[in-house]
Amino acid sequence: MNKKWWKESVVYQIYPRSFKDSNGDGIGDLKGIIEKLDYLKELGIDVIWLSPIYKSPNDDNGYDISDYRDIMDEFGSLEDFDVLLDEAHKRNIKIIMDLVVNHTSDEHRWFIESKKSVDNKFRDYYVWKNGKDGQPPNNWGSFFSGSTWEYDEETEMYYLHLFSKKQPDLNWENNEVRNSVYDMMKWWLDKGIDGFRMDVINMISKVQTFPDGPKEENASYGDIVPYAINGPRVHEFLKEMHKEVLSKYDIMTVGETPAVSPEDVLKYAGENEEELNMVFHFEHMDLGFGPEGKWSNLGFKLTELKGILTKWQKALENDGWNSLYWDNHDQPRAVSRFGNDKEYWLESAKMLGTCLHMMKGTPYIFQGEEIGMTNVAFDNIEDYRDIETLNSYEELVEKKGKNKEEMMQAIHDRSRDNARTPMQWDDSENAGFTLGEPWIKVNPNYININAKAQIDDKDSIFNYYKKLISIRKEYPIVVYGRYDLILEESEKIYAYTRTLDNEKLLVICNFTEKETLFQTPSDINTNSQKLIISNYDVFNHDLTNIVLRPYETRVYLLQI
Template identity: 65%
Template sequence: MTKQWWKESVVYQIYPRSFNDSNGDGIGDIQGITSKLDYLKELGIDVVWLSPVYESPNDDNGYDISHYQKIMNEFGTMADWEEMLEEMHKRDIKLIMDLVVNHTSDEHPWFIESKKSKDNPYRDYYIWRSPQNGHEPNNWESVFSGPAWEYDEQTGEYYLHIFSKKQPDLNWEHQPLREEVYDMMKFWLDKGIDGFRMDVINFISKHPELPDGEQGPKDTFGDGSPYFMNGPRIHEFLHEMNQEVLSNYDVMTVGEMPGVTPEQAIDYTADHRDELNMVFTFEHMDLDSGSGGKWDLKPLQLTDLKDTLAHWQKALESQGWNSLYWNNHDQPRIVSRFGDDGAYRVESAKMLGTCLHMMKGTPYIYQGEEIGMTNVSFASIEDYKDIETLNMYKDKVEEQGQAVEEVMKSIHVKGRDNARTPMQWDASEHGGFTTGTPWLRVNPNYPEINAEAALNDPQSIFYYYQALISLRKQYDIIVYGSFDLIDRDHESLFNYVREYQGEKLLVLNNFTGEEQSYQVPEAFIGKEASLLISNYGHKNVVELGDGFLQPYEARVYKIG
């Protein structure tokens, strides 16, 4: 296991639209980010992952890019961006940018050209097919509901869009397209960025025949995912990208990869493969979904979470590398999801942070996680902005006739706008995010939950996260140690052991609002241990033995 800077880093994701608005137009912007860099430095983060700031018509909040080398006007100018990067580097904070190359906007010049005629030089930059029996080329469903194909009157063919119809999929089989992408990546790397987070990067290779997906008797569409996820040429494309671009820079890369197993992740991230550094898995994010998918709610079984995360820890222990995350711009707030955002909000937020940050891998913090921001429950669908949420509501309420109350309940629990409500900076109007009208309503709990209050409270979640980050920099065992799950069948405790060069950590996490008894592994009994961190007050050095954990308590003991 080679030591690398990106293995020892902690990453902070910024969703720019919702982070900080500097000019009062209600939309977060680049100057707003620059003004908060000291806050990030105080937290102790090493890397910022910045969600897209490229030119975009905002059909999917910037993940529909119309120009890869221009900054969206709403966010500022290239000069603003360059100043932000310079200020980050002054503070020893690295920057990774979002790379969105499975698709572009339908307003990208490539697609505008591609639509003009079947013999246009840009036609093969996208995936076009003739109708089949007067209908779509296959039965695939878009991730955002409805068919994954859109008909173009002018040329009489359909184009593929795995996401919105305004997000046509790029054709990675076409070498000139790949070369354009590599040139664009070099443009940003030469400007000084430190790597890429790659959006749904395992979707770029499609099965060449685009066959129909499996379709249930009551399904309107088929499941195309076996034919567009982890496709036949995916490793070839990523290896080529590495050889042509990434290997020439000292950068970190993380691939967003829905549907990837730990075993597949090794092929994507092992050193000798020369592809990516790490992947984002979705397995642990699907454990509270029923057979009907994301919006089909079911309670989390802690044993499922332990099994899933332990599987990833063990599979990538000696080759490859894990990314560690609870939150991002697409996921609901973890304290509302796996914790208790009421009576034990502070304790459960700290416990969840401990559980994640003490594992092996690179931790990611999503904006507001460090102050315990929660899900939001807007009463009306009119208050939501997310395309996935709005399409689902339309499909289920207007077309299927489902009860509004049930659909809204799913949105309150799983909707992406839970993560996108503006950052809560202080108790002033709109949480200090903007002096104008915010593009998305602020969570009404901002007077109590905000960064200013956290910075003024020595016991806040912010300072606890700061301590977790500091420990990772202090102890190699947290970064490089092995992982072993203990008490696998316990329904309430998530406990594990880390080991490295004669040192051991015992990590104890209570996932419930009840007191729980725990047993210490034999190797730890009677040993003198130092308490590295706890979200309740305890003595620093103890003799280890069986005991009790308070509601949502976390403790980390070190021996050796």
């Protein structure tokens, strides 16, 4: 059992723009985060992951960085950051930063120089190519729709951008680029931060022949995944990063890695690979995708969800480490997606928290998840701010003729803005987020769903999450126990065990709004049992036959 502090931690992700505004400009900021550190200490979390706070023109909400060593004006100053870091550390809360080094902003000084001429010393910091017969260098399609290539009239060449045209990709083949990135990372680590979450880190290496991607019939662009994800030199680059930077500090590293298999992840985050501590995969997030990706929202079966999560639990059982999450800044709210955010909002939010936090891995809580914040359904596309949502609406509705009402429903279900509405602190105007006009509208249900209403309510989702976190600290089995799925074929119940030495946890979760019979498998000894958490009052502990109420969850500690 290889014990590490980051395995035993619970991480809380803050999307600073939407967390807490301290100066009334409608945008969350660093001083706002400082104001709420005691709230996070009360919750019991160990680590804050800050979504990008660097200087940025905000084309993609801070994931387009113009200066890696300064703070976005709206968020405050480097001095504010130093205070935040110091105040967090006083409360035994660590801080990890978002590292965005697949691309920069087109307003970064490197790119400004790179554009000036083909002979500029920064030219090779980015990927520049000649077109073919008046067309881009290849058929790759951007993740934000359109081509991945943008023509520059000044030098009559194209530059690569896997995301927005204002996010040109760095050329990691260039040693100077890599060394510049490593110097920047050391600068932040020497300030005292505790690690990095690395944005799309498995995209930093591209196939250098830049061939056309496979193209489906009627598709406008080719698929970039085979040539721009898990590329030929990605492990070489990450091993170099580990040697030059990461190995010199006791820190936490987690990579965002779309389109990976468990076999891939063991290369990125195997115990002896000397790359990363863990990664985020997206397989469970892609459930329900269809011909229009997430905008199709075809639904899914519980057996599919269980199959995916179990596959990852077993694949990383003896090597690597799982990141556990339902929500983040790019995903809809879990209680709206996997639970029932109406009649059984309270019960299903608690059940989902239990199902995730009792698994093996490091749990991540996204701001507002601990109070059961839900998806929002704005009536007008003009109320949305997310570039991916707006581009997809234009592409699918205005260019391809998709039904407007269907697309708006898809946006209500899946838009990244579901996660980005302001944190709901209390029932005052704008949910206590700001005294000004918020940069994006507040979810109207803040009147009923807010932190103030829950902190002193012993039956609240907040206090339930607080208990889940405390259980993790109290019982090593929650961190290090072996995971085994039971009732594999059930479309109603997600149940599993965790086993460590002479103890076993039995975790039972009803994913339906109906009463459902649970029968403990005969090979599980229930003679010695202790209920350690549940979302309903429990009076009958006969585990032979349990009639589970809607979205009921229970966790029992058993002696083997």
